[in-house]
Amino acid sequence: MIATTDRLRVDYAQYYLYGSTYAEGQDHDAFQRIRTGNSVAAAAPDHLTVSCGTHAGSIRLTVESRMDPPGPPGADWEAVVDLSLYSVTGELGVQPWGGQAADEAVRGNLAAAGAGWYRVRVETRGRDTGRALNVANPWVEEHRLTLWPAPPAPDHVHRVTDEVGKATYDPTRPADPPIPPVPSADESLLRAWARSAGIAIDDNKPVPRSVRALAAVAGVLRSHHEQ
Structure with missing residues (x-):
């Protein structure tokens, strides 16, 4: 599955992947982990928070669900990170802030292999322009999310070259480990x-x-x- 939308709504400089077991506010420290981690995204069971430069408005988003790892990221992406996400029920979908509906183009289940561990690659460009504008309609910022089944591993930062990311990313800090589900x-x-x-x-x-x-x-x- 590959899909693109030019009008994913973002508010408070964020959007998400949700699973069906996620409860609003459950991952309350996600943004703190982004600021002290890879500067782009943070994952917990059934939840991924992605940080934007644009405070409110639209971004362009491409999502891809696949069964094998992607190749090396293209040089035109300014920030690229890989992180692990556990899907509790085998359902993961794009979710804007505040429970709004995602654009129809990127609706659908991205957990192609069912319940279990996934690797997520988050690629961004234009976050600095989005931050400078604050409110952007039409979009000036572009993201890509790629998911594939893979064992859990610490975050891997391919690059962070934008000013939004460099403001908090410290390459000397240890990589964040994946957060496993709490077994019943x-x-x-x-x-x-x-x-x-x-x-x-x-x-x-x-x-x-x-x-x-x-x-x-x-x-x-x-x-x-x-x-």
């Missing part, structure tokens, strides 16, 4: 049971349905809840 008690119990039964499971993905089915037959959760 049932999820932890299923993983422990699977290991005790000699069933190999991937800690970077949700417990497979096949394992859940076997655990149901064995009465694992039922016996635990009855205690």
Whole structure:
């Protein structure tokens, strides 16, 4: 899936990717992590916050969902970062500030591989022009989001060359680690049971349905809840 819109609404210099389990305000320190991290974006389970130069108005946004990593970023992007994002339910979509609807062109699910870990590349240009104008209609700032399934890894900054980014980005700081989901008690119990039964499971993905089915037959959760 590749889609582009010239009118993604931004307010307070931000927009998001949301999953269906995200609750408004849940990732309350996202902007602080952007300022003390890669200067472009911050991720938490089912949530990605992207920082713009434009305070209010429109930006141009291209989104791409793919199953393999993209090639090296083009030289014409001023800021490029890769970071890890966990999708709890296998649904991730573009979300403007304040619960507004995204432009129809970029609506849709970007989590092509279902629930689990994704790598997100955020590429930006024009943030300095957007910051100088403050309010931009039509757009002067362009972003691109590329998502693909990949194991979690710390943030990787390819480059930050715009003044908006350089105001906070410090290349000597350690890269931010990915934020994993908080497992429920049932999820932890299923993983422990699977290991005790000699069933190999991937800690970077949700417990497979096949394992859940076997655990149901064995009465694992039922016996635990009855205690």
